[in-house]
Amino acid sequence: MIHIVGGGLAGCEAAWQAASRGVRVTIHEMRPVTPTPVHKTDRLAELVCSNSLRSDKPDNAVGVLKQEMRLLGSLVMRAADQTRVPAGAALAVDRLKFSEAITRAIEEHPVVDVVREEITAIPEPADERSPVILATGPLTAPALSRAIAQLVGQSHLYFYDAVGPIVLAESIDGQTVFRASRWGRSLRGDDPGEIAGAADGDYLNCPFDAGQYARFYDALVHAEPAEVHDFDREHFFEGCLPIEVMAHRGVETLRFGPMKPVGLVDPRTGRYPYAVVQLRQDTLAGDHYSLVGFQTQLKWGEQARVFRLIPGLEHAEFVRFGMIHRNTYINAPTVLRETWQTRRDGRLFFAGQISGVEGYVESAASGLLAGVNAAALARGDAPSVPPRTTAIGALSYYVSHADAADYQPTNITFGIMEPLVAAGREGRHKGDKLARKLAIADRAFADVQQWAASSVIGGR
Numbered sequence: 069m070i071h072i073v074g075g076g077l078a079g080c081e082a083a084w085q086a087a088s089r090g091v092r093v094t095i096h097e098m099r100p101v102t103p104t105p106v107h108k109t110d111r112l113a114e115l116v117c118s119n120s121l122r123s124d125k126p127d128n129a130v131g132v133l134k135q136e137m138r139l140l141g142s143l144v145m146r147a148a149d150q151t152r153v154p155a156g157a158a159l160a161v162d163r164l165k166f167s168e169a170i171t172r173a174i175e176e177h178p179v180v181d182v183v184r185e186e187i188t189a190i191p192e193p194a195d196e197r198s199p200v201i202l203a204t205g206p207l208t209a210p211a212l213s214r215a216i217a218q219l220v221g222q223s224h225l226y227f228y229d230a231v232g233p234i235v236l237a238e239s240i241d242g243q244t245v246f247r248a249s250r251w252g253r254s255l256r257g258d259d260p261g262e263i264a265g266a267a268d269g270d271y272l273n274c275p276f277d278a279g280q281y282a283r284f285y286d287a288l289v290h291a292e293p294a295e296v297h298d299f300d301r302e303h304f305f306e307g308c309l310p311i312e313v314m315a316h317r318g319v320e321t322l323r324f325g326p327m328k329p330v331g332l333v334d335p336r337t338g339r340y341p342y343a344v345v346q347l348r349q350d351t352l353a354g355d356h357y358s359l360v361g362f363q364t365q366l367k368w369g370e371q372a373r374v375f376r377l378i379p380g381l382e383h384a385e386f387v388r389f390g391m392i393h394r395n396t397y398i399n400a401p402t403v404l405r406e407t408w409q410t411r412r413d414g415r416l417f418f419a420g421q422i423s424g425v426e427g428y429v430e431s432a433a434s435g436l437l438a439g440v441n442a443a444a445l446a447r448g449d450a451p452s453v454p455p456r457t458t459a460i461g462a463l464s465y466y467v468s469h470a471d472a473a474d475y476q477p478t479n480i481t482f483g484i485m486e487p488l489v490a491a492g493r494e495g496r497h498k499g500d501k502l503a504r505k506l507a508i509a510d511r512a513f514a515d516v517q518q519w520a521a522s523s524v525i526g527g528r
């Protein structure tokens with residue numbers, strides 16, 4: 069018997085996977101007894117905001133993840149395909165029909181029970197074969213949040229997500245930016261690349277002259293903010309103010325804050341620039357760079373327009389836009405194994421947004437593997453995950469191995485999947501981005517099916 073707390077996207081997918089393997093499941097869902105600030109109905113797997121599950125094409129990593137989930141018998145994908153509405157290359161759904169389809173499938177399943185109650189303490193697994201999955205989402209109720217904080221350590225549970233935008237390395241103009249650490253204090257000392265001064269530091273620096281800064285500043289203070297929920301306005305810590313809020317305090321504020329140029333000598337001029345935006349490389353996804361200190365609540369379109377005024381980012385491709393929102397999540401690399409089990413107790417799993425992933429599809433994907441592995445324990449089998457050549461395996465690896473010191477919830481991207489070069493296929497696709505992505509996708513589909521066929525728990 070498996071207990072799942074939270075009947076959202078992750079909880080329902082986990083329940084479906086376990087039940088499909090003949091394992092009894094009880095889902096504990098607090099709505100409608102206790103509401104959340106964003107859910108509007110009592111249905112399971114309610115989409116709280118957009119009705120889009122993003123791209124459905126194999127040249128996009130989330131498209132690959134979706135197809136893998138279909139191959140693994142995902143309930144969320146089945147419901148999404150059944151209720152899709154026209155949205156070009158994206159998979160958008162009729163949100164009511166979508167959550168109704170999932171609610172029906174779960175409630176009618178002969179081995180699944182749904183209990184409508186708020187869980188306030190972490191359920192104790194009855195024995196080795198009775199695992200528990202916590203899938204209570206970004207708005208986990210307060211009493212359970214406190215219990216989770218106690219379990220993982222106060223400093224490893226976060227209540228806010230403040231991230232700067234992330235750009236693709238190959239879209240940064242290497243002729244404009246320079247590599248340096250402030251005052252030359254490098255954290256490493258190798259890894260020269262194609263960027264000027266590559267051996268000299270940990271950051272790529274985008275240098276501004278006074279005119280460029282004035283134009284950027286003007287665009288930033290006039291950019292349109294996104295609609296912000298009241299509960300997302302609750303508290304900005306001084307340390308993570310949105311960049312646009314900081315800019316409104318005065319034209320010089322950014323030059324004494326995140327755009328401070330001192331200690332950063334541009335090798336081309338031998339001087340400090342007028343202002344600087346620093347880009348930090350993601351530890352695992354080496355081809356991603358985040359804009360340091362650029363957490364923001366601007367609309368995504370506005371972020372693209374304004375941040376492309378940064379010298380060196382004129383043609384930047386954004387892997388993820390910046391945001392600040394209420395989000396309860398654990399520091400996954402310190403808490404989780406690759407199998408979504410906790411390190412300290414293999415009978416306890418996290419899944420969904422609270423496990424440190426970002427997005428509807430990623431939440432459901434983590435639920436899928438947590439459900440598969442919890443079912444494995446219930447049946448006396450060993451847990452396992454697909455390889456990192458697959459999107460779902462790469463996501464599992466990332467959450468359990470990323471840099472814990474600076475952990476941010478992640479979307480699936482090609483950057484965290486194993487590159488083709490490791491498989492010796494890079495040569496054929498070098499230079500052709502689309503062909504490379506499609507080859508990664510083909511490899512992923514083959515590998516996920518192989519995993520499902522070869523593993524007792526992957527197949528149902």
Ligand SMILES: Cc1cc2nc3c(=O)[nH]c(=O)nc-3n(C[C@H](O)[C@H](O)[C@H](O)COP(=O)(O)OP(=O)(O)OC[C@H]3O[C@@H](n4cnc5c(N)ncnc54)[C@H](O)[C@@H]3O)c2cc1C
Nearest residue numbers: 074076077078098117118187204205209420421427428431
């Ligand atoms: C405001 C907001 C907007 C978002 N918009 C998007 C978007 O547009 N696109 C996107 O891809 N992602 C979005 N996300 C991020 C994320 O993908 C969704 O939150 C997604 O629903 C997460 O799935 P989940 O299963 O982890 O959590 P949820 O779908 O939230 O499910 C968790 C469930 O647990 C229940 N629960 C909570 N605490 C308890 C408890 N103590 N006892 C019992 N039940 C409990 C809740 O009622 C809920 O039903 C958004 C997040 C937020 C907060």
